[in-house]
Amino acid sequence: MNxxxxxxxxxxxxxxxxxAAPHLGAFADLLRLLQEGNARHNLTALKTEEDIVLKHFVDSLTCxxxxxxxxxLRVLDLGTGGGFPTFPLAIVQPELQITPVDATRKKIEYVRATAEALNLPQITPRSGxxxxLGRDPELRGTFDRVVVRAVAxxxxxxxxxxxxLKSGGLLIAQKGPITPEELNAGRRAAREVGGAVREVDPFTLPVTGDDRTLIxxxxxxxxxxxxxxxxxxxxxxxLFWRAK
Ligand SMILES: C[S@@+](CC[C@H](N)C(=O)[O-])C[C@H]1O[C@@H](n2cnc3c(N)ncnc32)[C@H](O)[C@@H]1O
Structure with missing residues (x-):
C-alpha cells in the first residue's frame, strides 16, 4: 500500500x-487481493489505492x-459483494463471527478464498x-447483528x-443520504417485519466529506x-415503497 x-x-x-496501526499489514494484503480478484470478478469500480482505502475500507469501518x-457477536453481512463491510470489520474486531452472504456465487468464492488467505477463520461465507437463506432454519432468527452496505x-x-435477527438483535444499515420518504417507508416496513428504527445517524465520511447515514x-x-x-x-x- 502506498x-x-x-x-x-x-x-x-x-x-x-x-x-489502524496494528492492522496495516492485513489491510495491505486485503488491498492486493482485491486488486488481483477484481481482474477476474469485477468486484469494485474503484481503481486507485487511495479511493479503495477511503471508499471501501474506511467507509466499512464507519458501521x-x-x-x-x-x-x-454473530453477524450477517447481507449482500457483501467483494467483502464489505466484512473484511475491514473482521480485521479490526476479530472476535466477531461474520457470515457474509451474496447472491453471486463467484463473489462468495472470492470472499472465501480471501478470508483463508488473510487467516480470518471467523468468516464463514454463504452464497444465496x-x-x-432467510427461511433456512439454521440462519433464521440466529444473528445478533445484520450489517448491510449499498444494497437496496x-x-x-x-x-x-x-x-x-434474534429478538433484540440489530440491523445496521450503511447508506448515503436518505430522504424523509425512504426513511418513513423504512419505518413502516420495519414495523411490518418486527422491527423498530432506533437510530438515524447522519455523518460525513472522514477525509472525503461524502454524506452518509447509519440507520x-x-x-x-x-x-x-x-x-x-x-x-x-x-x-x-x-413494502410501503415504490419499486425502482
Ligand atoms: C452494490 S453491491 C454492494 C456490495 C458490498 N456490500 C459493498 O458495499 O461493496 C450489492 C450486492 O448485493 C448483492 N445482493 C443484492 N440483492 C441480494 C439478495 N436479495 N440476496 C443476496 N445478495 C444480494 C448483489 O449480488 C451485490 O453483490
Whole structure:
C-alpha cells in the first residue's frame, strides 16, 4: 500500500475511533487481493489505492459508529459483494463471527478464498439470495447483528434482514443520504417485519466529506412467517415503497 493510502487509512480509521496501526499489514494484503480478484470478478469500480482505502475500507469501518459491534457477536453481512463491510470489520474486531452472504456465487468464492488467505477463520461465507437463506432454519432468527452496505432501499433491507435477527438483535444499515420518504417507508416496513428504527445517524465520511447515514433497526417482535417474500418480490414490490 502506498504512503498516501496508508496515511488516509490511518487518519480515516482514527476518525471512527479505530487505531489502524496494528492492522496495516492485513489491510495491505486485503488491498492486493482485491486488486488481483477484481481482474477476474469485477468486484469494485474503484481503481486507485487511495479511493479503495477511503471508499471501501474506511467507509466499512464507519458501521462501528454507535458501538453496536463489540464482542463475540454473530453477524450477517447481507449482500457483501467483494467483502464489505466484512473484511475491514473482521480485521479490526476479530472476535466477531461474520457470515457474509451474496447472491453471486463467484463473489462468495472470492470472499472465501480471501478470508483463508488473510487467516480470518471467523468468516464463514454463504452464497444465496437473502429471500431464501432467510427461511433456512439454521440462519433464521440466529444473528445478533445484520450489517448491510449499498444494497437496496431501506424498506427492502428491512424485509430481507429482519428475519435473520434474534429478538433484540440489530440491523445496521450503511447508506448515503436518505430522504424523509425512504426513511418513513423504512419505518413502516420495519414495523411490518418486527422491527423498530432506533437510530438515524447522519455523518460525513472522514477525509472525503461524502454524506452518509447509519440507520439502526432493532428486532422487537417475531417476523411474520410470510416474510421475506419470494425471490425478487421484496425488490419489485417493496413494502410501503415504490419499486425502482
Ligand atoms: C452494490 S453491491 C454492494 C456490495 C458490498 N456490500 C459493498 O458495499 O461493496 C450489492 C450486492 O448485493 C448483492 N445482493 C443484492 N440483492 C441480494 C439478495 N436479495 N440476496 C443476496 N445478495 C444480494 C448483489 O449480488 C451485490 O453483490
Amino acid at each position: 504512503e498516501e493510502a496508508t496515511r488516509l487509512l490511518t487518519e480515516g480509521a482514527r476518525a471512527t475511533g479505530v487505531d 462501528l459508529r454507535g458501538g453496536h459491534l463489540q464482542g463475540s 439470495r437473502a429471500e431464501e 432501499a431501506l424498506p427492502i433491507l428491512a424485509e430481507l434482514a429482519l428475519p435473520f 439502526v433497526i432493532e428486532k422487537v417482535a417475531a417476523t411474520p412467517e410470510k416474510y421475506p417474500r419470494a425471490v425478487g418480490i421484496p425488490n419489485s414490490k417493496p
